[in-house]
Amino acid sequence: MAVVRIPPVLRPSVGGEREVSAEGSTVGEILESLASDHPETRSQLFGGDGELNRYVNVYLNDEDVRVLDGLTTGVGSGDTLVILPAMAGGAG
Amino acid sequence: MTPGHLANRPCAGRYEDIVAAIGNTPLVELKRLSPKPGVRLWAKMESFNPTGSVKDRVARALIEDGEQKGLIGAGGAKSRILEPTSGNTGISLAMICSRKGYDLTVVMPENVTPERTQLLEMYGAKIVYSPGNQGSNGAVAMSLEMAAADPSLYMPYQYGNEANPGAHYNGTALEILDDLDGEVTAFVAGLGTGGTLMGNARRFKEELGDAVKIVAAEPMQGEPVQGLRSLDDGFIPPIIDISLLDRKIFVTNSDAIVWTRRLLDEEGIFAGVSSGAIASIAVRIANEIDEGNVVFVVCDDGWKYLSSGIYTRPLDEIENLDSTVWW
Numbered sequence: 001m002a003v004v005r006i007p008p009v010l011r012p013s014v015g016g017e018r019e020v021s022a023e024g025s026t027v028g029e030i031l032e033s034l035a036s037d038h039p040e041t042r043s044q045l046f047g048g049d050g051e052l053n054r055y056v057n058v059y060l061n062d063e064d065v066r067v068l069d070g071l072t073t074g075v076g077s078g079d080t081l082v083i084l085p086a087m088a089g090g091a092g
Numbered sequence: 093m094t095p096g097h098l099a100n101r102p103c104a105g106r107y108e109d110i111v112a113a114i115g116n117t118p119l120v121e122l123k124r125l126s127p128k129p130g131v132r133l134w135a136k137m138e139s140f141n142p143t144g145s146v147k148d149r150v151a152r153a154l155i156e157d158g159e160q161k162g163l164i165g166a167g168g169a170k171s172r173i174l175e176p177t178s179g180n181t182g183i184s185l186a187m188i189c190s191r192k193g194y195d196l197t198v199v200m201p202e203n204v205t206p207e208r209t210q211l212l213e214m215y216g217a218k219i220v221y222s223p224g225n226q227g228s229n230g231a232v233a234m235s236l237e238m239a240a241a242d243p244s245l246y247m248p249y250q251y252g253n254e255a256n257p258g259a260h261y262n263g264t265a266l267e268i269l270d271d272l273d274g275e276v277t278a279f280v281a282g283l284g285t286g287g288t289l290m291g292n293a294r295r296f297k298e299e300l301g302d303a304v305k306i307v308a309a310e311p312m313q314g315e316p317v318q319g320l321r322s323l324d325d326g327f328i329p330p331i332i333d334i335s336l337l338d339r340k341i342f343v344t345n346s347d348a349i350v351w352t353r354r355l356l357d358e359e360g361i362f363a364g365v366s367s368g369a370i371a372s373i374a375v376r377i378a379n380e381i382d383e384g385n386v387v388f389v390v391c392d393d394g395w396k397y398l399s400s401g402i403y404t405r406p407l408d409e410i411e412n413l414d415s416t417v418w419w
Contacts, residue, residue: 008315009323044323055326064310064340084342086326087227087313 013040028071130383145392151184153259154248186215260291277384286332314414
């Protein structure tokens, strides 16, 4: 069971919650569980190829899972997954 | 230090004009913030550039690239320039455009610190504000529309122009390699357009292979500036190649400000908010290794943030913490 933080743009799809709990021991399993519990999130989280939507960043605590092991990144019981939209940022 | 070496440093040497004085910034060791005796922590002081930020390098490269390609300048080429920015690139472009006689319009989120507006006006730039709740995404979208609607505008487009990382590949990275005799264990920079990270990463990976770790610190924007209608409105700068990154870690606004204060209080470095965020990640990386050089980028100085009170007020008294685009 891991805590998943939901960004404002996805909250309407999860009943307005800021965070939800989801089962799984990898990032992929947890997101799949989230999408099963809240079907409206599926098309936003995943692309047609089953991979992460390119405009979704998922962080294990504070590290982007794309630079870890992607959807196969292991998640422990005390971990938090943070979903954030891909935003232009930085001191541009 | 030889006289020739000294001549390339910003506090010495002679330059034909202020634009030529961009770059060759100091690399300063931070002994108090370094967590272990065997790990040396270095700040690349991009705040020493003429307008006070790393973006002077990028702006010069963007303009020179446009001139070399005949897109701007004499002979019928365009002389009106448009660019989306959260501030620093606009200020750097404004300085350079005022020197070169180009007309500059910048598109900037309305919720940046007010010093940016003053600096841009000071250098003669026109400002168009984009909706604050869309962060930098809004500025990018608005300027793409403006450029498409007016063919007389030239948009260098730092988010998609290889001249941006090129400024670091051919400048910043070479200076760091030179100053550390090629011994860089980790390089930490902020992820915005991706220019600093991509340009430095390519050079360091070419020179040092996988021995060097490239670490991105990115802003976790406050919820008030995550105003996307859907995730598909997200934005990934075209110049970013994520495969060059070994780590990518977000930093909250409050942590960034805490560490901006630590840079000031413990090392005497008066830096902007992104530099605090980057320093926090650099110290974390330094904690994870036993020896080596960890280099991070001080992107800008603190002058543009003074009105926010972040250097003197307690964190819980800082207004608009999450509704400001800090970096």
